[in-house]
Every structure is written in structure tokens, then in C-alpha cells.
Amino acid sequence: GIATKAARIKKAAGDKLVLSFGARRTHPAVSPFNAFYAFIGGCDAVSCIKGADFLGIKPTGTMPHSLMIIFKAIRGDHSEAWIAFDKHVEADVPRIILADTFDDEVEESIKAVQTLNGKLWGLRLDTPGSRRGNFPAIIREVKWKLKALGYKNVKIVVSGGVDEEKIPELIKAGVDAFGVGAAIANARIVDIAMDIVAVKKNAKWMPISKRGKFSGIKQVYRCWNCMIDVVKLRNEKPPKCPKCLGEMKPLLGKVIENGKIVIDFDEPSKVREYVMKQFKKLDLYQKPW
Numbered sequence: 001g002i003a004t005k006a007a008r009i010k011k012a013a014g015d016k017l018v019l020s021f022g023a024r025r026t027h028p029a030v031s032p033f034n035a036f037y038a039f040i041g042g043c044d045a046v047s048c049i050k051g052a053d054f055l056g057i058k059p060t061g062t063m064p065h066s067l068m069i070i071f072k073a074i075r076g077d078h079s080e081a082w083i084a085f086d087k088h089v090e091a092d093v094p095r096i097i098l099a100d101t102f103d104d105e106v107e108e109s110i111k112a113v114q115t116l117n118g119k120l121w122g123l124r125l126d127t128p129g130s131r132r133g134n135f136p137a138i139i140r141e142v143k144w145k146l147k148a149l150g151y152k153n154v155k156i157v158v159s160g161g162v163d164e165e166k167i168p169e170l171i172k173a174g175v176d177a178f179g180v181g182a183a184i185a186n187a188r189i190v191d192i193a194m195d196i197v198a199v200k201k202n203a204k205w206m207p208i209s210k211r212g213k214f215s216g217i218k219q220v221y222r223c224w225n226c227m228i229d230v231v232k233l234r235n236e237k238p239p240k241c242p243k244c245l246g247e248m249k250p251l252l253g254k255v256i257e258n259g260k261i262v263i264d265f266d267e268p269s270k271v272r273e274y275v276m277k278q279f280k281k282l283d284l285y286q287k288p289w
């Protein structure tokens with residue numbers, strides 16, 4: 001479910017960046033796997049450090065709200081957090097200021113841009129839906145007021161309740177990148193299960209299954225032009241594509257034999273490319289054939 005949801009969100013976001021920000025949405029023992037599947041599903045980067053480690057990529061994130069809260073509590077001014085971040089964090093880390101912690105997004109954005117004059121890569125707006133009002137309108141206002149002050153190239157990163165159906169209007173409003181947490185990390189599972197569908201008797205496979213299940217060893221065939229899948233018994237003739245009548249290719253192969261994994265797994269980045277190649281050909285809301 002996680003990889004599928006990540007794929008749907010990346011499909012909706014197109015060439016805009018999608019960052020997996022779901023590390024705190026599940027138990028720490030699960031978070032790295034969560035990040036792993038978010039990436040192979042299509043996310044461009046992940047914030048979970050251990051997840052990025054498994055993936056062999058650099059973790060990506062922005063400053064947390066806790067930094068602003070500490071500076072406000074101890075020093076009385078949260079904008080000192082932005083200056084401290086710029087002073088102490090490695091130079092190759094893009095300066096993305098979190099601009100919504102205490103005040104209006106527009107006012108904080110202008111203050112942030114002026115504070116880090118010229119060094120700012122982007123602003124991150126992360127306001128919970130309950131406080132947000134019309135978020136695309138807020139983004140338009142931020143971008144407009146920054147442009148009027150001469151800051152045209154500041155990127156806008158949004159996070160907090162981002163999901164696939166909200167993405168198109170946010171892109172229209174001028175968003176450059178999305179931080180996605182719960183929508184991916186807490187995605188619904190894909191309802192699948194393993195079942196016994198055949199038993200080997202006297203060196204021959206006998207189709208058998210519990211009632212309600214389809215018996216026999218199967219193969220799934222795909223038309224790579226139409227992205228249509230057809231399930232057949234393995235000993236049936238391979239089908240032609242029901243739409244274009246073209247050739248269909250088998251998808252299933254042996255992974256485990258006598259308890260041993262018999263295939264080599266591809267690098268996560270290659271799996272991600274394979275996933276993206278497929279969803280480029282699919283429509284987000286297309287019905288199954």
C-alpha cells in the first residue's frame with residue numbers, strides 16, 4: 001500500500017519534487033521500511049535517516065518546528081533559529097525556512113526571505129488543515145508579495161495533510177515541492193493474501209483450493225502497450241491483449257526454491273525507475289480493463 005500510494009502521489013505531482021516525511025507516523029522500528037517503499041514507489045527523497053541508509057541515498061528534510069519553538073521559548077525570537085541553521089548546517093544543504101510556526105505564513109515568509117537575504121532556497125509552509133483556510137490562496141499571496149519585493153526565485157515547499165487530490169490545485173498555485181507524511185506512511189494496505197492453490201501428488205501438481213479461491217498454478221500476462229493484465233492457468237496458451245490484440249508478456253517468475261532466494265534484487269533506484277515507467281502509461285483515475 002505504501003509504494004502504491006507513493007506512486008499515485010508522484011503521478012499527481014509530475015515533475016514537482018515529492019519528499020517522504022512520514023518517519024514519525026509509524027513506530028521507529030517500521031519507519032525505515034516505510035521510507036524504503038515510499039522511495040521505490042516514486043518519492044524523490046526520504047527524511048528518515050535509517051531509511052535513506054537502506055536506500056543508499058542522502059536523507060532530505062528541512063528544519064523542524066521544534067527548532068523554532070526552542071528559540072522562541074529560550075531566546076524570545078524564533079527567527080534566530082533561521083540564522084543559527086544557516087550558520088551551523090553544512091553549506092551543501094539547501095536553506096529551506098519553515099515559515100508558519102507562530103505567525104501568518106505571508107508575514108513569516110517575508111521576514112525569512114529578508115533575514116537570509118539571497119541565501120534562501122525555499123520556504124516550507126506546514127500548517128494543519130484545521131488552521132489553513134484557503135491554502136492555494138495563501139501560496140499565491142506569498143509568491144506575489146515576494147515577487148513584488150524582488151524575490152522571484154524562492155521555491156515553495158508545502159507539507160501537512162498533502163494528498164493526491166489536493167496536489168493539482170497546489171501546483172497551479174505555484175508549489176515546487178511536496179512533503180508528504182501520513183498519506184503515504186499510513187496508506188491503506190493492498191488487500192492480498194497467499195493461499196495454497198495446488199498440491200504436488202506423485203510428482204504432479206493437482207489444482208486444489210479452499211472454497212471461494214481460484215485453484216491451480218497461474219500466470220499473469222501484461223500488454224506493455226495498453227497496461228492490461230490477464231490471469232490464466234500456467235498451462236493455458238498465453239493470451240492476446242484484449243484491447244490491441246498484441247502480444248502479452250508473463251510477469252510471474254520463481255523467487256524462492258527450497259527455502260532459498262534464487263533471484264538477484266535490483267537496486268532501489270532501478271525498482272523506482274521500473275515503477276515510474278509503468279505509471280507514466282497509466283491514468284490516475286482509470287478503471288481496470
Ligand SMILES: [Zn+2]
Binds near residue numbers: 223224226227242
Ligand atoms: Zn494491448
